[in-house]
Amino acid sequence: MKQYAFFPGCSLEKLAASYYVSSQESAKKLGVELRELEDWNCCGATTYFHVDQLLAHTLVARNLAIAEKAGLDLVASCSACYKNAYFTNQHIQEDPDLAEHINYALEEDNLQIKGTSKVYHLMEVLANEVGAEEIKSKVTHPLTGLKVAAYYGCQIVRPRKNGENVENPQFFESLISATGAEAVNFPDRLRCCGGSLIMTSRQAALDMVNKILQNALANGAEVIATACPLCQVNLECYQAQVNEEFGTNYALPVLYFTQLLGLAMGVPPKKVGLGKEFVSAMPFLSRYLQKEAR
C-alpha cells in the first residue's frame, strides 16, 4: 500500500469532516494509505502571507519538516493548504538563505527541512498516481447519468506549478467520468468562489457564488463537486444568503469529489459523511444507493 503523510488542515476537523472521512475511505479502496501528519499546525491559508512572509513560510515549513522526518511525501486535501505547502517547499529548495532562516527557527521543535518531500493535492494523487482506469476497475455502484459540475476553483490549478495546463485542465473530469457520472460542460469551473472574501467583502463574494451556481445550473448540473473546503462552504452554506440577496431559488447540492468516488466504489453513505449538508443530495443520489443504505 502506497503511503503518504496526510495534511488535513483545520477545516477537515469539523467544517469539512465529510471530506476527511470520504478521503480516507476512497483512498483505502484504492490502495493508498493517508497517514495523518503528527501534530500538524494551521497552514495559514492566505492570511499569514498578508502579515509576514518569513513567518508564513516557517509555519508552513514545520508541517513539511514533520513529513520529511517520517520520510513521506505530503498530501493536502484543501487547495489553499496544498498551494502553500507546494510553494514553501519550492522556495526552500531554491533559496538556501530562506532555508537557513527557517531551519534556525525549526530547531526549537527539533525539526529540520531540506525540501526533499514532494507535495501533492489529494486529487492529483487519485487522478495521476492512481489513475482513472484503476478507479474504474474498483467502481461497483456506477453513478450512471448523474450530472456533475466539476468545480476546480482556483488554487488547485493556480498559480502554475510545473508547466501544467491551467486554462483547460481535465483531471477532475476524468475522475468524475471514472465513477460513471457525467461531467457536464461548465465554463465557470475555474472561476474563483471568492474564498475568504465571504467574510471580509461579503457583497462581492455572494455575487461570485451566484454567478458560479447560475452557470452550473444553466448547464444542467444536478450536483457540484469540489476539491476544497472553502469552495464547498461558499457554494453550499451560503446558498441561502445568495437566494436572499439576489431573489434566486437555488437548491444545488455541493459534494466533495471523494464523496462521489466513495459512493461509486460501494462505501456506505454514512461513511462518506453524507448527512452534514445544508442542501441534501439525496434527491439525486438515492437512485444509486442500495435500499438498506438510504
Place this chain on the structure above:
Amino acid sequence: MTAKPTFGQEIANLLHASHGKPLSSCIQCGTCSGTCPVAEYMDQTPRRLIGMINANMKEEVLACNTYWFCASCYHCTVRCPAQIDIAEAMYAVKRYSIWHKTNKEELVGPVFSETWVKTIVNSGRSYEPVLAPTYMFSFGPKEFFQEALTATNLMLKGRIPVLPPRIKRLENFKKMIRRIIPVGGPS
C-alpha cells in the same frame, strides 16, 4: 548618500520571493482586469493599481480597496503576458499597508488577517468562532441575522468545533515563532 527608495521600489522589494517579473515590466494591457472576478467591486482595477504603483502614487494606492478585495485566485498571474505575479504583488501591498497601519477602518480584511494570525500564534490552529467578530460587526442588521443563521446551521450540523483546538508541542511552536519575530511575540 543613498537616495530614499521610491514607493514603487519599496513594493518591488517586498516581492523578493516571487517568481514573476518586476512590476515595471507591465505593458498596461488590462488582461488582469479583464480576468479578475472581483474587479467590478474594486475602486481601481488591477491594471490601474500596477500603473499607480509604478508612478509612485503612494497615497492613492494605499487609499483604495483593490488589494484587500483580491481573493488570491491567481487568475491574473497565470494570464499576464508580461509574466508578473500580480496576486503576489497584491500581497505585497497588503503587507505594506499592515506594517504602516494605513488601512481605513471600514476595511475588514486587515483586522481579519491579523486576528487569524494571532489565533494561530497562540494555539497553532485556526478557530472560526474567534474570527466572526472581526467581520460580523461591519454588517447591517439584515446581513448580521443571515450570517448568524448560517453559523447556527453549521453548529447544528456539527460543523463547528465547540472548543478551540491546539497543537501538542505548543511551547516549542511559540519559541519557534520568537526566532522569526523576536519583538512583540506571544507571551
